Amino acid sequence: MTAIEVRRAASPLDDARTSLGEAIDILGYSDGMRQMLATPRREMTVAIPLRRDNGQVEVFTGHRVQHNLSRGPAKGGLRYSAAVDLDEVRALAMWMTWKCALLDVPYGGAKGGVAVDPRQLTLDELERLTRRYTSEILPMIGPARDIPAPDIGTNEQTMAWIMDTYSTNVGYTVPGVVTGKPLSLGGSRGRASATSRGVTVIALEALRHRGIEPSSATAAVQGFGKVGRDAARFLFEAGVRVQAVSDVDGAVFASGGLDLDALGEHVDLTGSVVGFAAAEPIDPADLLELELGLLVPAAVEGVIHEGNADRIRARVVVEGANGPTTSEADRMLAERDVFVVPDILANAGGVLVSYFEWVQGNQSYWWSQREVEDRLRDRMSSAWHAVLEGAQQRGTSLRTAATCIAVERVAEAHRLRGLYP
Incomplete structure (x- = not known):
């Protein structure tokens, strides 16, 4: 079974609207504002x-x-x-x-x-x-x-x-x-790995918040593409033992931890994690259910759903993909005290450095790799603390707190601009 095949049939739009609806109810906005923000x-x-x-x-x-x-x-x-x-x-x-x-x-x-x-x-x-x-x-x-x-x-x-x-x-x-874009056409240093680096910053914050030191943590990463591959590498460099990864073709597992450099060379040569000699093959669906400190779903939407949420054994889930956890699964995980960091926070590093690239292009002045990474880390960490504080104050999940902060900012822009005509 591939990562694509474990997706649920229902539309991710339902989950996006459910999260919005919960935030609207908490913030007390009108039905008109709900319709504007949902459309x-x-x-x-x-x-x-x-x-x-x-x-x-x-x-x-x-x-x-x-x-x-x-x-x-x-x-x-x-x-x-x-x-x-x-x-x-x-x-x-x-x-x-x-x-x-x-x-x-x-x-x-x-x-x-x-x-x-x-x-x-x-x-x-x-x-x-x-x-x-x-x-x-x-x-x-x-x-x-x-x-x-x-x-x-x-x-x-x-x-x-x-x-x-x-x-x-x-x-x-x-x-x-x-x-x-490519660097030679005005791209930014650090853009290609920005989402992965942001996921890692947030994952390390979340592990420590739950009392897990990265040096003693185990992890699995679903997806070994734009986000998952570098996220696995950055986690490995931070001392996390990455035991399993998957791609669209299959998954591999090593209880002692994967050699990410060797796995990367294998993928570059063959195009897939499948067949990596220094690990054993496992079903991609089973990767999600391993007993771990950290699970990073970094592939597609809806892979953690009502049918498997009760079998998720990771203590922390950091959403590298957009919408990997359905609304019903989110509720089930919360009941079991699985700590879920939502996509709109966890994988925001990509759009953040895209913004940096846009700013650099407008100024025709280019930042160093270190400047980009330092600014990314600072902005992601600030957002993490704001969301965590919001969740604690409101007594909600991180997802609801993050959505409330975002919806409030967008609604305020609507209010200030007014409705034309």
Whole structure:
């Protein structure tokens, strides 16, 4: 069973709206405010005809959703995955709104996606798909409108194609239309590993809060891609014994801890964690149920759900992915005193350094790797303490406290701007 197959069938949009509803009730906002915050500001669904290398034409479907624009231009990744649908993109855009507000970054939330398995396309086909998708959503994006970034199935090369396509259409080079670009095109040092580094900062804070020293902690990381791979490495460097990791093809386990350097070399060579000789294979679903200090679900939405929440034995869950824990599972874990750190806090390092990249681009002045990492650590730690204090004051979970802080900031922006006309 793969990581994708353990997802629940229900839409993550239900969970996003449930979290919002809980925050609205606590904050005492009107039904009108609830509707405004639950409804995306703009949506676009486009057909993307692609001429394959063999000359045949295939049509893919793409989306771009801008959830909220009250605190600034929209910000959010672009995902290439066969599982992409409009409700998923809506949920991810909403979570981005809360994430930006929680970190006090002057953006609203957006998200994009194309329903395609990028592994089934050649590099030339991916370029043509990206450029056509960009041309279709061109009216929505721009450095002061909506700024895409990499997500599942996309990377810095994808962002370079988007930047070039946009720049060609407007007639001059616009580096700020995307973040997560190559360094040579105005990218920021530290951006590629920013989400992972932020996850690690929060995970270490959460472990210590629960009385677990990192040097004595065990961990498992679901997902060995953009977030999971570097998160596993950073945890290992902090002294945590990473016993298990998984990817879309399978999972591996070593009770004494995985050699992350050797595993990385194996993945670079073969494309998967499967077959790593210095570990034993396990079912990806079983990875979630190991007895551990720390579990980092860093793959896709809905992997911890009503069907397996009662078997989660980790003491701390830090959400590296967006929406990996369903609302019902969240309640079940809380009843069992499993400490869950929500995605809008735990994985906010990516959008934080995307903001740093945007700022650097606007100033045409580039920061050192150390400056980026120090600023990331400071902002993530400040957000952690604010959320922890909010949870203690309100007597709520971290997720509810984080959502309340974010929703309050967005609602205040709505109030100050007023309703036009």
